[in-house]
Amino acid sequence: MRVSAPYRVFKATALVVVVLTLLAPLVWMVMASFKTNVDIYDVGKAVFFEPTVENYDTVLQQADYVRFIVNSLWLAFASTALSILIGVPAAYSMSRFAMRRSALVVLMARVIPAVSLLVPWYYVFSNLRMVGGFGVLILSHMFVALPLIVYIMMGYFDSLPLELEEAALVDGLTPIGAFQRISLPLSTPGIATAGILAFIFSWNNFMFALVLSGADTKTLPVAIFDFVGYASIDWGGLMAASTVVTVPIMVLALFAQKYVVSGLTAGATKG
Incomplete structure (x- = not known):
């Protein structure tokens, strides 16, 4: 079908906007x-100005933001790795044994507003003397990352044909062996998708770290608030810190977009 010229102009204009x-x-x-x-x-001087790196010097050296970057990376990697380690076998079990009620419970945990849990969490973890440590931050991030991974991987495992696992069982593999040697390698794009999304959530999270972190476990999104004072705001430092937070995730999303798209679309249909 031939596309009319006005439609092409409208499409290009809308895309530019x-x-x-x-x-x-x-x-x-x-x-x-x-x-x-x-x-x-x-x-x-909105467009033409004399650039300066003074703000980045303040962020990376004077404010010791390198330590906050390391904290954010460690928290994101740890929570994502543990969530994958627990969530992938759980998703496989729910998919293969049709545990739809359990899946609904997991989905409900994904839907519950996390802010409603902050006060109970703070009360419980403060009594356990865990507030301010990495352990409580990892657990709080896993509360959101784990249901996300289970939800994505269930759809992916549903799309894998059962005949492959049945053939592996005929060849002498146990159900666990079939999962490890057949289903798990085939689900690598789905695991990459879930892991990337969980990592991005953990890196960007502000609310959990604001309430549950301490001076030694402060993450980068929370540290940005240091540039907001009672009487004034250091906009230059704030924008430099925001750039440090945003650019790594944008680069990760740019290079990993094909894995995210392939993983999501692979679990969208049942094979």
Whole structure:
């Protein structure tokens, strides 16, 4: 079917508007990170200005943000790895044994607003003297990451043909062996998808770390708040810290997008 010229113009215009709407805040954030606070407030220097790296020097050296970056990386890797270790076998069991009620419970845990659990968590973990440590942060992040991984992997395992596992059982493998040697290797794209999404959630999480972290376990999103004072805001430092938080995740999403798309679409249909 031949597409009319007005439709092509409308499509191109709509695409440009959407891209500019999404990229404009990011471009402004990066540009502001290279400005002084005076230049940020100066409308005449919105585009043309003399760049400075003073804000990044403040973030990476004076404010010791490298330690906060390490904390965020460790927390994201640990919570994601543990969630995959527990969630993938759980999703396989729910898929193969049709445990739909258990799956519904997992889905409900994904739907419950996490903010409603912060007060009970703080009360319980403070009595256990765990508040301020990495253990409580990992558990709190797993509460969201684990249901997400189970939900994604259930759909992926549903799409894998049972005939492959039945053939493995005929060849002498146990059900666990069939899972390890057949289903698990075939589900690698789904695991990559779930792991990437869980990692992004953990890296960006602010609420859990704000309430449950301590001085030694503070993560990067919480540390950004240090630039917000009672009487003033260091916009240059704030934008530089926000860029440090945002750019790694954007690069990860850019390079991993084909794995995310393939993993999600593979679990969308049943084979």
